[in-house]
Amino acid sequence: MIQLECGLHFDFAMQWLRKQSNEEHQVIVNGTDLYINISLLSIVGHGGMGKTTPWQHVYKDEIIEIFDLKMWVCISINFDAKKRSLQICWNLLKKKEKPNPDSHDALQRKFKEEVMSKRFLLVLDDIWSEEEEQHNNKWENVLAPPSCGSLGSKILVTTRMDTVALIFAKVIKKEEIVKLAGLEEDECL
Incomplete structure (x- = not known):
């Protein structure tokens, strides 16, 4: 885990985003890694520290054009695997077609088809819950389809x-966590 002052995390994150390859982050477990093509970056900090706002601007910037697909999903407090899969699929498909919410398996297949062999950026914004440990298996379900993405795919x-950051590190089997440090009292004043 890297601890950075508020302003420095953005430079670090932009360097991470620009990396063409994930090779230095590969972790092989039992000879295989489902998420070998994916880099994960978790940014942890109190509300109002600048975790989301800078990324909203970057998400609209030309640097994101290096990705075939981009998806932004705000999670907040209520976690429902089917609802999150539907939200990601809807974001991914844009206005091509509305995904059918009836079958979670069908949603997962559609998600997998859309990301297969494509370089993507998936932003999962503002994840927090009182029951994180219970969600580990659910996140494994939601994050299974992106494992088919091509080398250089990113999840922020x-x-x-x-x-929450540790759950993602456990699911993706990679740990790249930036913890934002607050300002000193005299700097705030």
Whole structure:
């Protein structure tokens, strides 16, 4: 876990975003890594520290054109795997077609088809919950389809809680966590 002052995390994150390859972050477990093509960056900090706003601007910037697909999903407090899969699919498909919410398996297949062999950026914004540990298996479900993305795909997570960042690190089997440090009292004044 890297601890950075508020302003420095953005430079670090932009360097991460520009990396063409994930090779230095590969972790092989039992000879295989489902998420070998994906880099994960979790940004952890209190509300109002600048985890989301800078990324909203970057998301609209030309640097994002290096990705075939981009998806932004605000999670907040209520976690429902089917609802999140539907939200990601809707964001991914834009106005091509509305995904059918009836079958979670069908949603997962559609998601997998759309990201297969494509370089993507998935931003999961503002994830926090009182019951993070219960969501580990649910996040494995939601994050299974992106494992088919091509080399250089990225997942950016913003959260207020260390435990959420650690759940993602456990699911993706990579740990790149930036913890934002607040300002000193005299700097605030």
